[in-house]
């Protein structure tokens with residue numbers, strides 16, 4: 001494989017090159033780690049990993065997106081890098097893959113992406129899936145797509161101290177062009193649904209970022225687990241509204257609200273999936289609006305800027321469609337699913353009604369719904 005840039009940086013030639021996509025979630029937020037339902041799409045932007053084996057046990061890694069910063073360490077080095085935070089994804093990937101097979105030599109690794117980092121489009125999942133696929137292929141280790149996704153998730157859980165669920169890695173690995181995947185994490189069932197005409201996606205990055213997102217995220221997970229424990233359930237997936245009300249006195253107000261979001265959100269994933277399949281487009285707006293309100297009021301992961309952006313989009317969708325915050329929360333992106341004939345009007349409305357009063361201008365993306373890194377390696381009935 002020829003890549004002049006790689007050879008210039010490292011001296012040898014690329015042997016393995018993998019692209020893995022980022023994602024946008026249509027509905028089903030924070031439900032994955034509660035064994036619930038999600039409904040994401042893979043996008044045509046993500047992260048590429050190129051690598052070549054070395055003859056020693058040295059790892060040399062460069063990220064184009066961090067000013068071509070070059071970091072070197074020895075294979076088996078498990079120290080957390082506080083200075084070059086991004087390198088921990090590479091260290092974590094090597095550690096997780098070493099649990100599955102022996103790695104006999106070092107690597108030169110080049111990383112570059114074309115999606116925004118930390119914007120709720122899961123650049124960390126595209127990076128970890130690309131790393132897992134590239135390194136495992138170079139080891140002649142054949143990983144099933146789900147196993148690869150779990151390995152990528154384990155990097156974030158075990159080395160980055162992020163208690164994220166499996167959704168981002170699963171869709172980055174298994175996404176299908178033109179389709180959203182309904183994934184049920186209770187028994188890992190995947191059901192694709194074509195995004196039908198005349199619908200299209202609009203993704204708007206508020207460019208608002210909040211600190212402490214990681215700790216807030218982990219806190220939500222603990223609250224969900226506490227609520228399930230109090231209700232004597234293995235996870236919130238087994239809960240329903242009746243049971244929740246029965247236990248209301250024994251749950252803290254926060255635990256009650258967190259659980260109510262998860263229960264209602266699982267239900268909304270089913271509803272949106274069924275309505276898209278059946279062509280009941282008039283219900284889309286209602287499901288997406290209810291999801292946003294639930295994230296704002298019950299899960300408390302929205303912020304005023306995002307609420308305003310969602311409202312501007314919702315009020316300017318005149319025929320069919322809806323909008324909600326997407327991703328982990330506390331800033332990031334808004335997704336709308338709408339009639340493509342209305343797209344330009346809504347974009348203009350954002351420029352007129354949201355941008356002038358915003359501290360930071362939003363970015364509008366034109367993502368295509370794309371294949372995941374492993375899409376060609378598995379068969380699914382569509």
Ligand code: ADP
Nearest residue numbers: 063065086112113117118119120121122123124
């Ligand atoms: P998100 O997944 O929503 O983009 P995260 O904070 O989970 O946000 O992940 C972003 C982090 O992933 C970056 O700060 C960086 O450490 C790492 N990362 C993502 N893409 C790259 C890249 N191209 N090069 C190096 N590190 C990357």
Ligand code: MG
Nearest residue numbers: 122123124125
């Ligand atoms: Mg991430």
